Amino acid sequence: MSTLQPAGPSAQASAWLWWGMFAFFSLVLIALVWLWIHAMRRDPGQVSDREAQRLQNRWVVGGGLLLPIVSISVVLVVGIALGQRMLVLPLEDGEPLRIEVTAHQWWWEVRYPDTGVVLKDELHIPAGQPVDLQLISDDVVHSFWVPRLAGKMDMFPGRTNVLRLEADEPGTYHGMCSEFCGVGHARMHFVVEAHLPADFELWLQQEQGND
């Protein structure tokens, strides 16, 4: 359950952002520590008060204004570009599969509206295709999270939030509630099974037959 082992486009974007911020701010930290050590060890030399003031102002403007403005702007631009990939935009071809997920204290109700299939604590999706999850809560605030597939999305009573998921490869992905929702919260887990598209259709037909 690590966001740093992404298995879908939305999670991939989060992971890139994480590594990008980690690398960039590591460089900033190293540069600052280096400057600090340099400042502690160097010989102050002989400078006039005016010259000292001028140098000090240069560091305040450079380190206190320019550096944060540049850093935050870089993160903002990269963040907006990557955030685009997480939006629920219309697809170029066709409609995504829709699944309704209702959170309860403390379990997950999963419905496939076109077929009437209902599951508990498990989702089945076709791999390599975007799936839109319509998330709602039956009681308190919960949060839907499958770290390897996408970011978190809060679930509220009386309001539907849509989260787009996609798994690149077939496999089992673990998920959990990530908003404290009462004494059963820690055990509010679920799994997402991603199948090859043909196997998914077969599975759905079988489930329909069982009902």
Ligand SMILES: [Cu+2]
């Ligand atoms: Cu919870």
